[in-house]
Amino acid sequence: MNLKNSLIGLSLMAACSVSYAESFTLTSSDIADGKPMSQQQEFQGFGCQGGNKSPALSWSGAPEGTKAYAVLVHDPDAPTGGSGWWHWQMINIPQNVTHLEAGAGNPDNGLAPKSSQQIRNDYGVEGFGGACPPKGDKPHRYRFTVYALSQRLELPEAPSAALTGYMVNHFKLASSTIEALYQVE
Structure with a gap:
């Protein structure tokens, strides 16, 4: 295969990747892109x-090929200095899960999907x-970004946020983001 054919092949693969990314969408009834979040999404503490x-x-x-x-x-x-x-x-x-209920981020209320794992956040919980x-x-x-992954992640016990982010991005097939805002006046 010559360089021209290789470049054409890479361009076609990139185009397919873009179409997947464009069709993968995240929505929410509680937050919106570019809009302030409610006090319900504010931390309790600090x-x-x-x-x-x-x-x-x-x-x-x-x-296609999404496993988790x-x-x-x-x-x-x-x-935080960057x-x-x-x-x-x-x-x-x-x-097979395509929805998280409000409050699913609280490990004590049982709303998180079975077999999912919540990692320690920067508050330490x-x-x-x-x-x-x-x-x-x-x-x-x-x-708020959802990632379609090519496989389930195998992480050590109590992984860092950086390691988790690295592994998510390594196995990412597509992602979609809602960027909400918040300010304490």
Whole structure:
């Protein structure tokens, strides 16, 4: 095969990848792209007094070959010196699950899908940790991203957020994001 044919093949593969990514969508009845979240999604602690409730999330259009899903929530605006803040990482959501109920991020209420795993967030607890930007700071962006994965993840006990993110991205077939906002005045 010559270079021209190789480039054409890579272009076709990229086009197929883009079409998968465009058809894979994340929606929510609780949060919206570019819009402020409610106090229900605010953390309870660290000076914040919200409901600490993960929003309802639904997704559709996963590419062929999807074996599991992951949901990651990250605040890139947290004043951490560049690493941002991990609010939630749920992995190994079964391939037949395409919806998380509001509150599924609380491991004590039994709403998380069976066989899924919630990773310790940057508050130091497993499950969802709501928004809690510094009082008076600009609105922070909270990126709720669902990933279609080519396989279930095998991680060591108590993995770091960085390792979890690395493995999710390594096995990612497609992803879709809602970027919600939050500010404490």
